[in-house]
Amino acid sequence: MGSYCEGNHKLNFISECFVKPTEVANNETYHYLGGSDLYMLSMGPIQKGLLFNSKPDNISSSFLRKLKKSLYTSLVHFYPLAGQLVTKKFDDEHKCCFYVDCNKGPGVRLIHASVDYTVPDILSSTDVHEIVNSFFDLGEKSVNYDGHTRPLLSVQLTELLDGVFIGFTINHCVADGTSLWHFISALSEIFSQLNDDQENEDNNYNQISVSKKPIFTTLFPDYGYDKIFKLPYLEPEEFIFRYDPGPLRVKLFQFSSKSIAMLKAQANEECGLHNNISSFQALCGLTWRSITRARNLKSNQDVNCVIIMNLRTRIQPPLSSEYFRSCLWAGISESNVGDLSGSGLGRAALLINQSIKMQDEKTIRIMFNHSEEHPCVVQPGPQSVNYRPYGVVVGGSAKFDVYEPEFGLGKAIAMLAGYANKDDGKVTANPGREGGGSVELEISLTPETMNALELDEEFMSFTSSST
Missing domain, CATH: 3.30.559.10 (Chloramphenicol acetyltransferase-like domain)
Incomplete structure (x- = not known):
């Protein structure tokens, strides 16, 4: 177990694992990104999480295992989230394009951590409590371009003394707020269908229903856009800037x-x-x-x-x-x-x-x-x-x-x-x-x-x- 500090506040790191399905809902391997996706390369990911004032028994074994199984099953449908960004360069044109390789990378990051705070401690803070930043990816900062080496999605389960927080960090090049809440709702829907004794993550996924399955298509195919959308850059130094807004x-x-x-x-x-x-x-x-x-x-x-x-x-x-x-x-x-x-x-x-x-x-x-x-x-x-x-x-x-x-x-x-x-x-x-x-x-x-x-x-x- 390690610890991470956010200002004067400490978060205890317990464990992490990576979740990647062995099967997906179709055979698509590459998920190309269009212009509206690529606008976000230099921006930060989306980070949203839910604070619950109840805490399940055996959270480290039963609840975390069930969350992992739910995550595995959801990725059968939301398969690009388990991949990684890839750049394809066109040197003669001084251009590049980006796509998600759905088979590349370790998968989605699932983190387990804890803090010595109560739910009232978090909610009674005059401003949003500083420790909340560490409830997402342990407080590690990134931009969407980092999806080349970092997971496109991470889920962090943080134990409080009297509750839990489930934080989601998703790459903004592959999803917006509508898509993120679509995924979170589907994950919760799958979670509610699982029995606590369903531990094998390699079977039974096709017996679990998802009422709203994601649609992965090219934006505006009738507009005549090429599937490969090229940007006029070759190296990240040309278009990636890591911005610090200062004290807020x-x-x-x-x-x-x-x-x-x-x-x-x-x-x-x-x-x-x-x-x-x-x-x-x-x-x-x-x-x-x-x-x-x-x-x-x-x-x-x-x-x-x-x-x-x-x-x-x-x-x-x-x-x-x-x-x-x-x-x-x-x-x-x-x-x-x-x-x-x-x-x-x-x-x-x-x-x-x-x-x-x-x-x-x-x-x-x-x-x-x-x-x-x-x-x-x-x-x-x-x-x-x-x-x-x-x-x-x-x-x-x-x-x-x-x-x-x-x-x-x-x-x-x-x-x-x-x-x-x-x-x-x-x-x-x-x-x-x-x-x-x-x-x-x-x-x-x-x-x-x-x-x-x-x-x-x-x-x-x-x-x-x-x-």
Whole structure:
């Protein structure tokens, strides 16, 4: 047993193993990555996990063994997650392409660890507790390009004194939030069907059902894109940058269904519209305005709000929610501080509404054609060609079924994220545990900006509680 430290907090490493199926649902060996997948090579993985306030008996033997069996069985269907990234170079063209070799690598990493903390210790922290970062891949930092040598998926089971945390780290080149929660739900579904005495991981997988099987196809095959999508690089030094955002405070803010309804009504009334602005757009408008005020910027400073959207629903015909890739799009709203602060909530929400509506089938086709002609890798932080200082980036979704997976432990008491892709102004939306349209925002800001946000009367008046 070893130990890992996150700040002043220690995590005890117990064991690890790798899980790789001997059979898969079809015979595909190579899973090629397209332009929208490859945008993410220099970004961090996705890290989401569930905190349970119950702890099974014999966790090291019975529960961990059952989790391993469930993971093995799920990978029969989600087979690319057990592979590794491979680069194929075209020296004469100074280009390269990437694919997942489903047979390469040791498989999915399954980690077992423990901490001397209770569930209330984690939840009572003013900000997201620092130890949570070590609940994912033991706190080891990486970017998606590292999928050449690191597992594309890792699952960490961390024992608390009175509960457990199951953390998932998945490579963002092969999955987005929709795909990750699809996998987690399938894993929990398989877990619920297993008997505790099913120990042999090489049989009976075909007797276990998965209600929503993943779909692995090339994005937009009717667009005429080549299966092999080439990037204009040869060496990783040309396009991989490891970004450190510096000290941040990360905090969870809860918005009840009542507060969300009030925000929507206010935004529509101020714009003279009738339910044209959605609840989520109103919430994003509030958050954009509030963070901008907290930064105390000059009135002529340009600011923007980037909304990361699920591309599956924005094309015709829509792609299935089981379509398994990184399938994201962005709408960008722009203003200056004076106009944003001098107008009400409605104007900010309307700007977001308009930028989202612009992302239609025609726009997406134009942008995909452009990305094929000028492929690139998105860079984090100020290195990005699209970087705008003092921006707000909203990702995640309040529609994900994050509290559906239970793993025999009952409903999770919290959903928490790791260190990956945090930056000043990053906002991640998740459904509130109470349901009914409630929303939880995870907000990352510099310490001085977070301090000011906590004193913002308009913003805090809508929050039901904060952690």
